[in-house]
Amino acid sequence: MMNTLYLPELREMLAADDRPGLREFCTALHAARVVEFMEGLAPLEVWTVLRASDRSTCAEVFGFLPEKTQIEILESGDSRTLSQLIADMPADDRVDLLNEVEPTIVKQLLPLVPVEERRDILRLQSYPEGTAGAVMTTEVAKLPASLNVGTALEELGRQATDLETIYYIYIVDEKDHLQGTVSARQLVTRLGKPETPLSEIMERNLVTVQANDDQEVVAKKVADYDFLAIPVVDDEQRLAGIVTYDDVIDVLREEAEEDAYLAAAVEPLQAGYLQTSLIVLTWKRGFWLFTLFIAALLTAFALKSYQQVIDQVGWLVFFIPLIMSSGGNSGGQSATLVIRALSNKDIGLSDARRVLARELLMGLFLGSALSVVGYVVGWLMLPAPPTGPTPVELLTIPITLLVVVLFGSLCGAGLPLLFRRLGVDEALMSTPFVTVLIDIGGILIYMMVAMKMIDGLIRTAGPALTL
Numbered sequence: 001m002m003n004t005l006y007l008p009e010l011r012e013m014l015a016a017d018d019r020p021g022l023r024e025f026c027t028a029l030h031a032a033r034v035v036e037f038m039e040g041l042a043p044l045e046v047w048t049v050l051r052a053s054d055r056s057t058c059a060e061v062f063g064f065l066p067e068k069t070q071i072e073i074l075e076s077g078d079s080r081t082l083s084q085l086i087a088d089m090p091a092d093d094r095v096d097l098l099n100e101v102e103p104t105i106v107k108q109l110l111p112l113v114p115v116e117e118r119r120d121i122l123r124l125q126s127y128p129e130g131t132a133g134a135v136m137t138t139e140v141a142k143l144p145a146s147l148n149v150g151t152a153l154e155e156l157g158r159q160a161t162d163l164e165t166i167y168y169i170y171i172v173d174e175k176d177h178l179q180g181t182v183s184a185r186q187l188v189t190r191l192g193k194p195e196t197p198l199s200e201i202m203e204r205n206l207v208t209v210q211a212n213d214d215q216e217v218v219a220k221k222v223a224d225y226d227f228l229a230i231p232v233v234d235d236e237q238r239l240a241g242i243v244t245y246d247d248v249i250d251v252l253r254e255e256a257e258e259d260a261y262l263a264a265a266v267e268p269l270q271a272g273y274l275q276t277s278l279i280v281l282t283w284k285r286g287f288w289l290f291t292l293f294i295a296a297l298l299t300a301f302a303l304k305s306y307q308q309v310i311d312q313v314g315w316l317v318f319f320i321p322l323i324m325s326s327g328g329n330s331g332g333q334s335a336t337l338v339i340r341a342l343s344n345k346d347i348g349l350s351d352a353r354r355v356l357a358r359e360l361l362m363g364l365f366l367g368s369a370l371s372v373v374g375y376v377v378g379w380l381m382l383p384a385p386p387t388g389p390t391p392v393e394l395l396t397i398p399i400t401l402l403v404v405v406l407f408g409s410l411c412g413a414g415l416p417l418l419f420r421r422l423g424v425d426e427a428l429m430s431t432p433f434v435t436v437l438i439d440i441g442g443i444l445i446y447m448m449v450a451m452k453m454i455d456g457l458i459r460t461a462g463p464a465l466t467l
Contacts, residue, residue, distance in 0.1 A: 150194025334412025371398030
């Protein structure tokens with residue numbers, strides 16, 4: 001919900017060009033709250049408010065604006081002023097933003113950005129999307145090992161205003177080769193011994209990532225070691241930058257969002273729902289929806305091929321939804337568990353036999369329990385012989401449930417492993433294929449069991465699916 005508490009005052013200050021008042025508004029609150037109270041303003045009005053503040057405050061508040069608003073400001077504001085804003089932004093944030101702005105606008109802005117920042121932007125843009133280099137920041141606290149604690153604190157004080165974080169200080173040589181790290185806490189606790197060399201207190205056994213490492217690998221390392229930041233190095237162990245915890249949170253959010261899309265058999269959206277064109281949205285949803293539609297058609301053909309069986313024993317129809325949903329649900333559970341285990345590196349392809357064995361046992365346990373319930377439900381629902389099935393014929397339901405749950409569990413576990421082996425995204429591919437196999441397989445199993453268990457039933461199926 002839009003927060004309109006300060007909107008009347010903001011509009012009055014804008015109309016009166018009250019720059020001192022606008023500056024006080026920007027500095028009196030946390031940057032995120034400033035953005036919250038400006039939600040009712042147009043992008044150019046927001047930019048007018050921000051321009052009234054100092055450069056560091058302007059960049060800080062700008063970083064909390066919605067991406068759409070940031071892009072509109074960059075594409076419609078004064079290039080020279082905006083180039084200063086870009087230079088003041090955190091290195092990783094400005095690169096992410098410029099990647100979303102119209103290329104023609106970027107070409108106008110970049111020549112106006114100071115040389116050092118411009119080189120940094122171009123270097124970070126060279127890293128592939130989804131890698132450590134693409135999400136890192138180059139604003140790093142670096143000190144030589146030759147300094148002592150007292151001198152290090154003085155130097156850190158000079159660097160602090162230009163850095164995203166100073167909790168970790170990285171010790172490098174004259175060619176930026178990473179040698180170790182010390183924390184700000186270590187420095188502060190040794191204020192009583194300012195002559196202590198950094199080489200004596202620095203941590204040498206470092207956990208690092210390569211610039212081309214996948215961002216998921218980076219996020220996992222940060223989570224495993226509870227880091228606030230992790231250094232990014234090149235092939236020669238030179239410090240390229242750091243990935244901070246806030247960037248890791250963004251990565252984890254992206255991965256969770258992607259998993260949610262994939263679980264629903266929808267290709268992940270690159271932009272927001274309302275920002276994605278109907279054509280793109282239709283394609284991303286329609287491809288797999290069409291696949292599932294084909295699966296439903298195949299299921300209909302399977303049922304049609306057993307028309308004579310169904311005509312003879314009408315009560316079989318009542319339990320088709322039960323059979324298909326039980327298989328589909330068990331397959332979906334298994335697929336979700338295995339996909340998550342693969343994503344979290346809890347299992348690998350070498351564990352395939354163990355995984356399938358566990359799912360076989362789980363299918364037996366769950367299928368047996370559902371079989372008992374299915375038999376009781378069938379006994380309560382259907383009339384007694386001679387109009388209804390005999391106790392032996394009624395076994396069609398529990399036997400089918402057991403086999404279908406087993407089949408669903410093995411398919412749900414096996415397909416993600418198979419697609420991982422083939423190098424295909426198991427999360428995207430597994431759900432539609434599990435649905436297809438279990439829907440068709442459930443019908444085939446049901447009819448096969450029925451034709452074995454029910455006396456006098458026709459022993460042949462249609463031409464399309466002969467048993």
